[in-house]
Amino acid sequence: MKRLFIAVVFVVSVCLARSAHAYTFEGSDWLFNLHGTLTTPLGSDPVNVDNEPLTITQSSVTDVVIPLTISGIPVNVPGTVSGTHLSAHVVDPTHYDAGSNIWVRDLTVHLEGDATGITPLVVGAYGDRVYEVTGNPSPTSYITAKLYLNDAVYIGDAVISINDWQLLRPVPEPSGLLVLGAGLASLVYRRRRRAP
Numbered sequence: 001m002k003r004l005f006i007a008v009v010f011v012v013s014v015c016l017a018r019s020a021h022a023y024t025f026e027g028s029d030w031l032f033n034l035h036g037t038l039t040t041p042l043g044s045d046p047v048n049v050d051n052e053p054l055t056i057t058q059s060s061v062t063d064v065v066i067p068l069t070i071s072g073i074p075v076n077v078p079g080t081v082s083g084t085h086l087s088a089h090v091v092d093p094t095h096y097d098a099g100s101n102i103w104v105r106d107l108t109v110h111l112e113g114d115a116t117g118i119t120p121l122v123v124g125a126y127g128d129r130v131y132e133v134t135g136n137p138s139p140t141s142y143i144t145a146k147l148y149l150n151d152a153v154y155i156g157d158a159v160i161s162i163n164d165w166q167l168l169r170p171v172p173e174p175s176g177l178l179v180l181g182a183g184l185a186s187l188v189y190r191r192r193r194r195a196p
Helices: 002-019 175-194
Strands: 027-040 043-058 063-070 073-082 085-092 096-099 102-124 127-135 142-149 153-168
Touching: 063 085, 063 102, 073 102, 102 153
Parallel strands: none
Antiparallel strands: 027 043, 027 153, 043 063, 063 073, 073 085, 085 102, 096 102, 102 127, 102 142, 127 153, 142 153
8 A cells, every 4th residue: 555655646746747847958869950051142052960969958947058060160059948849049259260261250040949759757857858859940940140251351141041950869768667667567466366
């Protein structure tokens, strides 16, 4: 009976944690994917980022930071979580040498998406663990920058129109739930054996 009470308390705690609607995005096992087209005054090129590993840090229920590499340029993108919706935005004023005497300024990254994969079986520091974020395409999500020749003469804007983007990480094995299920099954079995 005592074990059954402990199991019920555990299940109720998991349900209460889920009802708080807080989610954990932090982790070092994320993979970033993005597909789109880079358009500049010099022409257009496809942009394909496939399974770029990254670590998302989370400082509160609502605040995350996503470190990305955009066309070889590293940029930390702070984000805000509202329920399952993720909005990340940054304007980076740093001057980056893109090669061939072309410099990049005012790199702007804006990503909008929703947590489409959530496992309540694993609770992190801020709530249920998120394992997939499906991003919205352009114009909701976009990347822009200003291009300069020799970091002095403005030659135009660079725009990455985004066809799709995604954050994905492996789904953890819910070993704790398996142990709980086995324990409850054994209790039910023992109870039935004792019944006349």
